[in-house]
Amino acid sequence: MPIYFDHNATTPLDPRVLEAMQACLGGPYGNASSVHRYGRAARDAIEAARAQVAALVGAQPQEVFFTSGATESNNLALQGALATAPAAARLLYGATEHPSVLETAEALRAAGRAVEVVAVGRDGLLDWAAYETQLSRGPVRLVALMRANNETGVIQDVPRAARLAHARGALLHCDAVQAAGKIPVDFDALGADLMSLSAHKIYGPKGVGALVKRAAVELAPLLHGGGQEHGLRPGTENLPAIVGFGVAAELARDELERRAAHCRRLREMLEAGLRRLGAVTIFGDSAPRLPNTVQFALAGWEGEALLMALDRKGIAVSSGSACSSGKGEPSHVLLGMGWPRELAFGAIRVSLGPSSTENEIARFLAVLSELQALGAAA
Amino acid sequence: MSAVIAPATSRAARTIYLDYAATTPLAPQVLEAMLPYLRGGESDPLLWANPASAHGPGYRARAAVERARAQVAALIGADATEIIFTSGATESNNLAIKGALEFHGALRGSRRAHLVSSRTEHRCVLDSCRYLETQGVRVTYLKPDALGRIAPAQVFEALTPDTVLVSLMWVNNEIGVVYDIPAIARGLRERGVLFHVDAVQAAGKLPIDLREVPVDLLSLSAHKIYGPKGVGALYVRRKPRARLAPQMHGGGHEQGMRSGTLATHQIVGLGAACALAAQRLGEDAVRLAQLRERLWRRLASALPGLHRNGDPQACAPHLLNVSFEGVEGEALRASLPELALSSGSACSSATAEPSYVLRALGRDDELANASLRFSFGRATSVEEIEFAAQRVIEQVRWLRELSPFGKDG
Amino acid sequence: MPLVEDSNPFAYPAPIWTLFRSTPRAGGFAPGTPGVVTGEAQSNAARSRLRLQLRFERGRVADARFRAYGCPTSIAVGAWLAGWAVGKDVRELAGLSAARLRKELEIPDQRAHCALLGEDALRAVLDRLPEDPSP
Known part of the structure; x- marks a missing residue:
């Protein structure tokens, strides 16, 4: 799936x-x-x-x-x-x-x-x-x-x-x-x-x-x-x-709390996993954030390349806003926040929903770990 | 003593829909085509993805948009790259209209600009023109003749050296009159004036082939x-290129001319509807014209004091607009609850104001108000036309009988 | 999606819709019918006209007819007046106001002129009333 x-x-x-x-x-x-x-x-x-x-x-x-x-x-x-x-x-x-x-x-x-x-x-x-x-x-x-x-x-x-x-x-x-x-x-x-x-x-x-x-x-x-x-x-x-x-x-109104709690739990799991991988920058993590969103960069990987590698593994993520995807421009959001271009180029965004599962998070982290090893080897 | 007996009011649940010019039901094939992009396809569960996304599901949604x-x-005989x-x-x-005028510098007063349209255009065209007038654009609203026609020569005579754009409708939405768009388009091309239809x-x-008809925007x-x-x-012509200033800004979708997430299912629905329309064009047009003539013959042979609005020699197959002397418009419409039809364009029928289109044709307010627009579609049957004709004839006779005008007792 | 009630798709107030669709007492008395007094009123703004005919017997309305040209509300006003008038004497007829018509027929503000049309038509009848309307 x-x-x-x-x-x-x-x-x-x-x-x-x-x-x-x-x-x-x-x-x-x-x-x-x-x-x-x-x-x-x-x-x-x-x-x-x-x-x-x-x-x-x-x-x-x-x-x-x-x-x-x-x-x-x-x-x-x-x-x-x-x-x-x-x-x-x-x-x-x-x-x-x-x-x-x-x-x-x-x-x-x-x-x-x-x-x-x-x-x-x-x-x-x-x-x-x-x-x-x-x-x-x-x-x-x-x-x-x-x-x-x-x-x-x-x-x-x-x-x-x-x-x-x-x-x-x-x-x-x-x-x-x-x-x-x-x-x-x-x-x-x-x-x-x-x-x-x-x-x-x-x-x-x-x-x-x-x-x-x-x-x-x-x-x-x-x-x-x-x-x-x-x-x-x-x-x-x-x-x-x-x-x-x-x-x-x-x-959305009826299910807001349940959806938010579910996403928050999965995101914490995801962020804990990302931190264990090391060499990961999570953007905006000191600010209050939506419970379902993580934007991060993996050292050694360009966002577009990482996105395509994940896509080949059947994982759909984004390198920024959908509108600007594929334009070869780094995220204006990260540049606006004062991050250097190289790091902004590396960004990918994971955004979860109520149908996301723990298994998906685990699979995603496993794939990322493999890619990180590849990236390090390259 | 002369008593007037009201015709029996049918309480049958049946309603005849005769308002296809306002909106049409979704064709089953169109709905089928749309569904995978709403709920996901059987083999491709993520077809609802954002077509601007750079992952596989996004590319597949994008491919559907391009199909x-x-x-x-x-x-319409265009190239896919010409469709926004x-x-x-x-x-x-x-x-x-606003995009063309803005692109030509008309909105910042840097250039004198002139626009030609007509008094019988759809409200959104007229309202766009009026807005441009507030921005300093001069607008000529052509007046149609009593049959709703505008001759190509009338258009050419209205042009000035400042004319940026001519905007006219191919088929009028209230009276069905068909303008000679090919002749107007050729004349405007010769004169180098941009043409929106x-x-x-x-x-x-009607068949539309933009390879033959040099319309710039459609x-x-x-x-x-x-x-x-x-x-x-x-439709935005590529050769020669029609240029527009975008009116909605954002992620640069649609060649920068119209930003905003593409609603894949809607676009797939439009595509499927166009494919179906192309396939059925000849058949639909012949049948609808037969229904239109049948209804007109039935009404005109039973009732005196009718006026067929528009030009019977050049009218769209799906529309018949009739004014009824001696009846009040609102009572006429209210007396026909089993017919879903409109007195004019959907946008104006909630208000009791008489149609500006019929007034532009020279009808007085009262007669303009006492008008019905019948519009037919694929599901309209001969039986429905017969039923509708019978109800209209009964009710018009009844309202005329009820009227005190011209009666002693 | 709920469908609007079949018989009143334009959402007229129920009394107006019922009277417009059934129009009891529509028509007129044959010219020369004894005891008939005719009153007519028109509203130029709405281009509507209402003709009310009351047939009197021994000082009371024995029967009534109306004709109307205008919107459904003005037609309903005619039908209501013709029905209401039967059995009334002159004093009772004179007591009817446009306000009462509006209340009985639930006539909305933007149609208030239809109630005035009804009041005017009834006044016109009363104005043309002979001293003793009974034949």
Whole structure:
């Protein structure tokens, strides 16, 4: 059996989610904007899912807007918030944000907006002194800070960042894609004004996500036309995916503690094994991290080569974020944390899920031990 | 005393779905094709992997995405490298129109820009145009004639030296009128103007061959051709290359033109739907046109005061739009609960506002509101058409009889 | 996925839907029928028109008919009025308000003009009432 240790890239669909989706994939369903009965049934199903997603993150259903995924949510949050602010108001974002935040910030910069990176330390945590200085240097429209990093799993102190942002009149956007379903996420407690979620990271379908938005926050839409999602996100609603997202969110909430405890136990086992192997660097291990994620480098191995060697043994891991895999570039996250390029090139990420087993961890460690011997011999 | 007897209201559970232009059910073959990418394949349990991942399961998901890309390309006579996957036609239209204008420097005021579209485009095209107007782009909205037609010469006359893009739909979603896209495309190519076509209602209904028709950008939607919701495509011509500024930034997926994790199952569904549409194109079109004419003949022979909207000489096979004199629109729709149909495009039918498309054709508000759009699909039967015709005839007669206009008692 | 109740897919308030689908007392009395008083009202905003005919016997409504052009709510208002009026005397008829109509038919705010249409049609009947409506 292949081993799948890439749950931060995507997760398998929970069979209970698929079951809920199949009911509307095959059944008589309509365009939710049509007024006839099929359309009304579709609308009811969408509203039920909206409540389920809201409940996962302690938000109100009317604060949840469905999108095609987290990339769109992040684009909508950043582009939408900047478009409704004076030209001088800046965007601040963490150095280890997801490419959908980094690239959107770059596009905004190209369009003439002022955008600034906020540095992180070697542990991946925000550099608070730098952050406060940047906040104090003129108007800031939005701070984009992820709750948990997709590569290292490092958890940022978003509530603190939000308090500081709010004190300067700035909004805070939190990419909670990796945090949701792995640690408790509460929209209010985070102090966020905007928050991105993705279904396919929590055992839901690909192609659907959400932007959670406080009512008072004014955003310009990314897409124009049709008026769905109160004009914030037009387009015919992706009904089966939205229904699937709802069920996945409900399961994530119900099973959060069990999933987290299971992953934490396996990860501790894995990290203990890695340390026994020696010559291993675990990134961000002094910071609070997600219970399922380990990013590490094995001395003597390049990440891409190690990834391919593991793949040949039927073990799927990642060398960083899925989007940038195979580009031959070292992880921007590790570079942002100040690790040298050689070490960053060596990184691979293991991300566990509730279906991961002790046997898989043992097999993985055994394979790694063999490869380490090979690497040492080479 | 003249009493009006209401027709017996059928409480039969049967509902006739006549709203295929709003959305279609998923074809069973399409669902079958999608399932392995949702739950894993029998021999390859990890097919749900992220197609951007650099491991074996990721590569196999990527291969499925690329097979689907070739299927989509084949339906429209394109090359697979010219297909960009999106979340649906709304996004495709937004990306084409705003992306083209932004690429040509129109949004930063560095260049005077002009855009040509029409008053009867889909709302997402019109809303994209209106947004561009707020950014300083000048837009000409062509006015169709009473039959909904726009002559190619009308398009060419609207061009100015600043015209960056013309955006027109191939088939109108409310009245089914078919524009002469090949003639317009050839004329625009000669004049060097970029041409975007919203082909959402045309795909699978009319043959589309972009090797013959020099369209630069073309939008497609899966859920109008028995594929899944939440996925569409934008065709972006390579030779000569149509250039766009991306509207969604991130990991650089889709040649950097549309970032975001590819939803493998949706894309596989779009590909399978396109393959099926290509295979059934001729057969579907002939049968649907027969159903359309049957319904029109039945209604027109039984009821006076009907107006067929659009051009009967150039209309898509799956659409019939009729305005009914002497009845109020909302009562008309409410009197037909056993028919699932719409008064216009799905996006506007929840509001009671009369269709802007019919108004652009010169219908007054009242008649525009008293209109029904019937749209047919693969599962529509002759019996359903007969039943629908009978119900519409009964109810229109009844509402006219109920009306106090023109009656003494 | 739950299907919406088959007979009311547009989710009209139940009293409106029932009256719209059954429309009791739709039609009109033959011209010259003794005791018939006709009132008509229209709402220009909604382009609707309601004609109410009450046939009086000995000071009370013995029978009623209506015709309507307009949305389902305005048609239901006509049907309800025609049914309610039977057996009422002039004083009782005069006591009906648009508010009562809205309550009886559960007419939502955005359709309040339909209740006014009903009140206006009834007023029009009362305005045209001879001193002694009995034949």
